[in-house]
Amino acid sequence: MERRALAAVLAVVAVLVLAVVVLQSGLWVSVLGVGQYEEGTVTVREGTATETASTTQTATATPDADATTVSVQDDATTGEVLGSVEVRIADTFQQRYVGLSETASMGPDEGMLFVHDDEERHAYVMRNMSFELDIIFIAANGTITTIHHASLPPEGTSNEELERYEGRGLYVLEVNRGWANRTGVTVGDRVELPDAAT
Incomplete structure (x- = not known):
């Protein structure tokens, strides 16, 4: 027995x-698979993000945000580039608050990089979002500290009831949900930050 x-x-x-x-x-x-986010591909290469984004997927992120490219490197000694994303930088309170909530959709290699004033614990919510996200927290030295795969909240969810996605960092990278898994990006990998964000 x-x-x-x-x-x-x-x-x-x-x-x-x-x-x-x-x-x-x-x-x-x-x-x-990753459902609707399986459409398109993320180019895994050094340099800039892919130049051919789908014409049916357009980002309408905060108009005054600067566009630049962010690359993620493997934490191993090889330093292999796992993926690159063209991002808009959100570095003011208003840009961070609005984030991607006024964005209808993004291409598979597009995202937003949030730049905070201090490296500390931050919480993100899926307020007024039209699509799901990977929310990636990044330390001041570029190391990924936390990755969340955020779902859309149920219809009618109030702001107080929204799930909080927390992590510690100076930066937060938001991309389409499933991007981190498709590229193999994990906690501990390094993000090559653009000069505009540092």
């Missing part, structure tokens, strides 16, 4: 460990 109980406990632990490995490695994306 004790052997059966021990075997059952070990089986449950093995299943949980396997589930954690599958979730952390992003293997679930290749099996399940």
Whole structure:
């Protein structure tokens, strides 16, 4: 009887460990896909973001935000570039507050880089958003500290009820949900920040 109980406990632990490995490695994306965000591709290369964005997906981010390119490098010694994103910089309170909430959609290699005054704990919400996001918190030295895969809130959710996506950093990168998994970007990887953001 004790052997059966021990075997059952070990089986449950093995299943949980396997589930954690599958979730952390992003293997679930290749099996399940990422839904509507599977359209288009993210170019994984050095240099600038891809120059061919879909004409049906247009970003309407804050008009006075500057556009530039952000690259993410593997944390390994190779320094391989995992992905590049053309971003608009949000570095004023108003730009950070509005963020992408007035944006209908983005191309697969577009996003927004939020620049805060201090490196500390920040919280982001999906207020008035039209699409889901990966919310990536970045330390002052460019190291990714936290990645959230944020869903749209249920219809009728009040501002007070919105889920808070928290992390520590000086910068926050928002891209289409699924981008981090498709490119293999994980916590500990390094973001090559543009001069305009530093």
